[in-house]
Amino acid sequence: xxxxxxxxxxxxxxxxxxxxxxxxxxxxxxxxxxxxxxxxxxxxxxxxxxxxxxxxxxxxxxxxxxxxxxxxxxxxxxxxxxxxxxxxxxxxxxxxxxxxxxxxxxxxxxxxxxxxxxxxxxxxxxxxxxxxxxxxxxxxxxxxxxxxxxxxxxxxxxxxxxxxxxxxxxxxxxxxxxxxxxxxxxxxxxxxxxxxxxxxxxxxxxxxxxxxxxx
Numbered sequence: 001x002x003x004x005x006x007x008x009x010x011x012x013x014x015x016x017x018x019x020x021x022x023x024x025x026x027x028x029x030x031x032x033x034x035x036x037x038x039x040x041x042x043x044x045x046x047x048x049x050x051x052x053x054x055x056x057x058x059x060x061x062x063x064x065x066x067x068x069x070x071x072x073x074x075x076x077x078x079x080x081x082x083x084x085x086x087x088x089x090x091x092x093x094x095x096x097x098x099x100x101x102x103x104x105x106x107x108x109x110x111x112x113x114x115x116x117x118x119x120x121x122x123x124x125x126x127x128x129x130x131x132x133x134x135x136x137x138x139x140x141x142x143x144x145x146x147x148x149x150x151x152x153x154x155x156x157x158x159x160x161x162x163x164x165x166x167x168x169x170x171x172x173x174x175x176x177x178x179x180x181x182x183x184x185x186x187x188x189x190x191x192x193x194x195x196x197x198x199x200x201x202x203x204x205x206x207x208x209x210x211x212x213x214x215x
């Protein structure tokens with residue numbers, strides 16, 4: 001039997017996973033940008049927020065709607081410590097200076113992608129959701145074998161999730177225009193780097209695939 005990554009999504013074996021689309025790093029008033037003047041913010045993050053607003057987030061919303069319609073499990077990760085002072089977070093996050101306190105506004109998924117009442121949100125304290133949460137256990141309990149991944153940041157937490165999911169035996173579809181990082185070059189480089197780990201599709205192509213699976 002030949003093996004392949006290029007396998008269409010099977011809805012009842014699939015989960016959509018949004019990575020870190022939260023106030024901390026996807027809202028102008030988020031903690032990651034709180035100390036920046038408007039000039040500094042535009043210089044450093046203007047392209048990212050323009051891309052997020054005009055392309056990435058609308059595609060995320062389309063994905064969310066399509067997956068809910070196909071009865072695909074929709075899940076979310078957020079950077080959020082299990083403690084208020086962040087003593088449980090990874091050494092990397094401590095060095096970086098990231099601390100999103102337990103229960104804070106920064107740790108919430110942005111309103112534009114608000115989770116449903118019965119959708120799973122997993123707070124994580126490291127780059128990869130597979131390292132600092134029980135997501136693998138949860139996915140296996142749900143009977144999930146395939147993951148659709150979308151989120152922020154392409155070449156950091158998204159890429160980490162893709163690699164770890166593949167090593168744990170999941171088939172991954174990365175939605176190329178429903179992820180973003182801080183420049184087009186970084187985004188494209190990341191997609192090229194992890195091409196061997198996952199199937200890559202645009203939002204439109206994946207939605208058409210999902211619609212076909214329901215007909």
